[in-house]
Amino acid sequence: MNLPGRHSLxxxxxxxxxxxxxxxxxxxxxxxxxxxDATSYLPESTRQTLKDYAREAETAWREEGAAGVDAFxxxxxxxxxxxxxxxxQHKDSLSxxxxxxxxxxxxxxxxxxxxxxxxPGGTPTFYIPFSDGNARLVMELPQRLNPRKYNELWELxxxxxxxxxxxxxxxxxxxxxxxxxxxxxxxxxxxLSAGDLSxxxxxxVTQRKDELxxxxxxxxxxxxxxxxxxxxQRQLLRDLSHELRTPLAxxxxxxxxxxxxxxxxxxxxxxxxxxxxxxxxALELVWLDTERPSLPLEEVxxxxxxxxxxxxxxxxxxxxxxxxxxxxxxxCRVLGNLNGLAQALENILRxxxxxxxxxxxxxxxxxxxxxxxxxxxxxxxxxxxxxxxxTIFRPFTRLxxxxxxxxxxxxxxxxxxxxxxxxxxxxxxxNARPGxxxxxxxxxx
Amino acid sequence: xxxxxxxxxxxxxxxxxxLLASHLQSHLMARGFDVTLSHDGSDGLRLAENxxxxxxxxxxxxxxxxxLVALQQLRQRRSVPVLLMxxxxxxxxxxxxxxxxxxxxxxxxxxxxxxSVRVDAILRRVAYERREPQSSAEGNxxxxxxxxxxVAFRGDWVGLTPSEYRVLELLWRHKDxxxxxxxxxxxxxxxxxxxxxxxxDMHVSHIRRKLQAVGYEATRVDTVWGKGYILTxxxx
Numbered sequence: 001m002n003l004p005g006r007h008s009l010x011x012x013x014x015x016x017x018x019x020x021x022x023x024x025x026x027x028x029x030x031x032x033x034x035x036x037d038a039t040s041y042l043p044e045s046t047r048q049t050l051k052d053y054a055r056e057a058e059t060a061w062r063e064e065g066a067a068g069v070d071a072f073x074x075x076x077x078x079x080x081x082x083x084x085x086x087x088x089q090h091k092d093s094l095s096x097x098x099x100x101x102x103x104x105x106x107x108x109x110x111x112x113x114x115x116x117x118x119x120p121g122g123t124p125t126f127y128i129p130f131s132d133g134n135a136r137l138v139m140e141l142p143q144r145l146n147p148r149k150y151n152e153l154w155e156l157x158x159x160x161x162x163x164x165x166x167x168x169x170x171x172x173x174x175x176x177x178x179x180x181x182x183x184x185x186x187x188x189x190x191x192l193s194a195g196d197l198s199x200x201x202x203x204x205v206t207q208r209k210d211e212l213x214x215x216x217x218x219x220x221x222x223x224x225x226x227x228x229x230x231x232x233q234r235q236l237l238r239d240l241s242h243e244l245r246t247p248l249a250x251x252x253x254x255x256x257x258x259x260x261x262x263x264x265x266x267x268x269x270x271x272x273x274x275x276x277x278x279x280x281x282a283l284e285l286v287w288l289d290t291e292r293p294s295l296p297l298e299e300v301x302x303x304x305x306x307x308x309x310x311x312x313x314x315x316x317x318x319x320x321x322x323x324x325x326x327x328x329x330x331x332c333r334v335l336g337n338l339n340g341l342a343q344a345l346e347n348i349l350r351x352x353x354x355x356x357x358x359x360x361x362x363x364x365x366x367x368x369x370x371x372x373x374x375x376x377x378x379x380x381x382x383x384x385x386x387x388x389x390x391t392i393f394r395p396f397t398r399l400x401x402x403x404x405x406x407x408x409x410x411x412x413x414x415x416x417x418x419x420x421x422x423x424x425x426x427x428x429x430x431n432a433r434p435g436x437x438x439x440x441x442x443x444x445x
Numbered sequence: 446x447x448x449x450x451x452x453x454x455x456x457x458x459x460x461x462x463x464l465l466a467s468h469l470q471s472h473l474m475a476r477g478f479d480v481t482l483s484h485d486g487s488d489g490l491r492l493a494e495n496x497x498x499x500x501x502x503x504x505x506x507x508x509x510x511x512x513l514v515a516l517q518q519l520r521q522r523r524s525v526p527v528l529l530m531x532x533x534x535x536x537x538x539x540x541x542x543x544x545x546x547x548x549x550x551x552x553x554x555x556x557x558x559x560x561s562v563r564v565d566a567i568l569r570r571v572a573y574e575r576r577e578p579q580s581s582a583e584g585n586x587x588x589x590x591x592x593x594x595x596v597a598f599r600g601d602w603v604g605l606t607p608s609e610y611r612v613l614e615l616l617w618r619h620k621d622x623x624x625x626x627x628x629x630x631x632x633x634x635x636x637x638x639x640x641x642x643x644x645x646d647m648h649v650s651h652i653r654r655k656l657q658a659v660g661y662e663a664t665r666v667d668t669v670w671g672k673g674y675i676l677t678x679x680x681x
Contacts, residue, residue: 276554301647304654308646315670342643 007209012177020170024163031162035154039147040116042126046145047113054128054137057086061094061135069095076139083125084139094135110138117141120148181205181212185219197227229290239396240282247271247278281411285395288418295337295422299445302332302375306364309346317353324349327365334373334442336423341442344419344427345377347412348438352379355436368444375440383431392429393417413438453479454568458502459489459515460530469502472557473564490515498525500567502560503547505531520546526567530555549627549637566628566638573632586663589614598661605655608634609648616666616676623669649674 004010042050053076060068069086073095076084083106086094091107093099099107110127117124127138143149184205191199200223205216251271258264287293303326310324334341352362356379366375384392391397395414420427425442456478460466466482473480481498483489493501505513516527527546532553549563588597594610596603605613611633616624629645630638638645649666656665667675 272554301651304647304650305643307650308643311668312646315668338647339641339643343641 004211007213009178009210009212012210013174016170016174016177020166024166027162027166028158031158035151035158039151041147042113042117042141042145043147046141046147049145050113050126050128050137050139053139054130057137058130058135061086061130066094066096070097080139080142080144082140082142084137086135086137089134089136107138117147120151178212181208181216185216188219188223192223192226197223197230199223232289233286236282236286236395240278243278243396244275247275278411281415282395285411285415285418288415288422293422295340297335297337297423297443299333300336300338300341302334302364302366302373303328303330305338305342305345309342309349312346313349313353316350319353323360324362325364327363328375332366332373332375333445335445336425336442340419340423344416344440347416348377351412352377352381352436352438355379355381357381369441371444373440373442373444375442376437377440378432378435378437380435383434383436384429386431389429389431393427453477454499455479455481455497456500456502456564457481457483457489457493457496457498459483459486459493460502460504461485462504468557469560472560476561478564486515490519493519493525494522499571500564501525501527502564503527503529505529516546526571528563528567547637549631550639552640562625563627563638566625566631569628570631587617587661589617598656598659601659603655603659603661605652606648608644609652609655612645612648612674613652613666613676616674620664620676621678623672623675625673629673645674 057069057072057076060072062068064071073084073086076082085099085103085107087099087107088094091099091104106125110125111118113126113128123140123143125138125140127136129136181201181204184201188199188201200220201216206213206220208216248271251268254264254267254271258267306324306326306328310321310326313319313324314321349362356362360380362380363378364375365378366373368374392410393413395411397410397414417427420440420442423442425440427438427440430437430439454477456473458466458469458473458480460469460482461484463484466484470480470482481492481496483492489501489503501519503516516529519525519527526548528549528551529547530551530553548567551560551563586598590596591614593602594607595605596610596613612629615629615633626645627638630636630642634645634648649668653666662679664676665679667677669675
């Protein structure tokens, strides 16, 4: 089993449980000892009560002799229901009754008031000397005065109630530790599902270093991506609707004013083709962006692919293929998806041709760079401003002022970048001065 | 090709849009096909199961029953070729369609010309599959070896892959005839053609390079822009 990291919740849970156990044991042992200490000796009030009895016995003895002692002992027994005798220093009874052998033996196990009460459960017998120091009152400790009469209750508290209370306290601590962030998570998830895409958990939870922090960061990442995707699609929908209006407007005007039926038919075919391409490209871009498809990768011969693409482009634009030279070594093989790569390169090539001046050249070159192929396609157009090198990859970006001759919809490079990205590659732009240089990094075979 | 058969080719078109359906019907009938029209999936399915058709054009997401489900049911009984038509242009639907037995897929919107090319490609492939197998051909110095899937020129093997061999052999058999991409895909690569598919172009590019490498110049593979490829005599 792999141990989780040092910030894991495991250690906090383990710590809380260890604390719980230590507290439990120490409380039990320490409090138990304090309890025993506190109940081993007679409290002052009890001693005073017993001394009062002794004084009463002494008074009875002095004033009435044995009869007085008899009466006192009887009174005492009625009041406290304990065994009691009054003896002299030779342990002879001062009452009219003599002591039995058993009682005499019992006199050997008596203790002074300052002594501990002895083993738990026993009934200790105390003696209280009279003021002359010779005779004494010997009596069992009455149960009502026993300092340990509540010990059972105390033990119940210590052994049953205390652990339960401690467990509740530890549970509350753990609950606060675990549930408070989860409550925030639940609240934000509810906000998200209610449509508030800006809902985030915030640093209070995301900065935690444990698993809950991880969960929070994952949640925030998810929300971020969701918001990005939705924003992207809304923007795309807005732009697409806007772009569709142009051919629609042309069609409407042509429908109203064009007299020549053949011209109208050609116009219709052209506008429909344009709209088809627009919708197809937009769907493709959305598919690439939202599905993030994993295209099957194969070995692709870039030199041959460029041959195919430039032949096509030549047919379309009337460019002779000599104006689209390939300066790659013949062994340039990359790991990619043929059709995806073809589409990306075709879009880049078309874009380059569109922005090329009369008689210019579009060149493909590249080199092997640390296990990857670095390819670049250069045109001899005007290039773009440094600040716009990233903008050209955004859908529906037209920099017609900077790059004249643009009649596309600005979806080509956006699709190209997504296509390259789904194949594990990277596409970016640089200014070649003059012209624009689009660079691709692709896995080598 | 259709004139050679005694009875006209029978096509069942299952399409729910009435305007598109009537255009389909009149266009295909003008080309000499016997067209039966059906406007909903379950009705079309019953027709397809009970009667003999040479080709079925079917829309996915018809009212009544899902086109793909209908196709699956039909496939359990009949092996008639099916061309799916759909506005669901995405890759997933395309793949799902084929795995359940469609022979080709035409994303909407399409032109009637494009439809004709696809229909011809499928019918031609079916006709091909019924003909007698032919032995290895030879001509203009190229030696075709079916078993080896390769051609030789002056004793040098060109080193074609099986796919490249099938493409070249097909073009050779129909010398001086422009073969459409859908037909070449159907017949040589045994799959449907899609707009962004570059496999055939790559195969042709390899064929050209390999023939050039052994010094063969008597014929060459030319591109017919917007259509397909043709094998012609050099200098012709």
